[in-house]
Amino acid sequence: MRQAISVPRANLISLGVCLGKFSKTEKFRLHVTGLDILGRYAKHKVWIKSNGEMPFLYGNHVVKAHLGKITEDTPEHQGVVVYSMTDIPLGFGVTARSTVDTRKLDPTAVIVFNQADVGEYLRDEDTLF
Numbered sequence: 001m002r003q004a005i006s007v008p009r010a011n012l013i014s015l016g017v018c019l020g021k022f023s024k025t026e027k028f029r030l031h032v033t034g035l036d037i038l039g040r041y042a043k044h045k046v047w048i049k050s051n052g053e054m055p056f057l058y059g060n061h062v063v064k065a066h067l068g069k070i071t072e073d074t075p076e077h078q079g080v081v082v083y084s085m086t087d088i089p090l091g092f093g094v095t096a097r098s099t100v101d102t103r104k105l106d107p108t109a110v111i112v113f114n115q116a117d118v119g120e121y122l123r124d125e126d127t128l129f
Contacts, residue, residue, distance in 0.1 A: 032091060032116040035081070039089040042081040044074045046095075046112055053084055056091065057119035065107035074099045080112060091117030 019034035030038075048056060052066020068085050076098045082091050093112040102111055 030092070030116060032118055032120045035089050035092065035116070035118070038092055039081050039083075042079075042092075044071045044078050044080045044095070045083060046070050046074075046080045046093075047083045047085050047087075048090070049085060053090065056082060056114060057117050059114060059117065059119060059123065061096075061110045061114050062093070062112035063107065064102065064105050064109050064111050067102070067111050070099055070102065070111075072099060076101070082112060082114075082117070089118075091115070091119075 017033060017037065018031060019037065020028055020030040022028055046062065047068040047070070048062055048066045049068045052062060052068075055066065056062055062082065071080075074080065074095055076095055078095050080093060080095055081089055082093060083089055091114065093115045095112055096110045097105065105111075
């Protein structure tokens with residue numbers, strides 16, 4: 001940051017981490033580039049099994065069959081960070097059901113709605129920044 005002070009303002013394009021963008025309707029949309037910061041401070045987390053990593057990285061939602069573990073007392077419609085079983089952050093989303101309701105569901109039921117994942121770097125590389 002200190003070195004950016006010595007660069008003229010006209011030549012400075014950006015500085016820091018891009019957390020997201022504002023849409024045309026003035027709503028802030030989080031990008032996957034802010035995943036490292038979200039992962040550090042996330043209160044609710046979900047870990048998925050290795051057989052569920054690729055479907056999630058392709059943009060699909062997390063189903064119960066792919067769920068490894070989930071933070072206790074996670075409410076419904078709560079933002080969560082999705083990790084692999086080796087604690088690598090893969091993306092983030094919103095829970096479809098609470099932790100208590102999750103135990104009663106069948107294996108094909110959606111547990112986490114995918115909002116962003118690291119696969120977006122490849123799928124949307126032209127429009128990401």
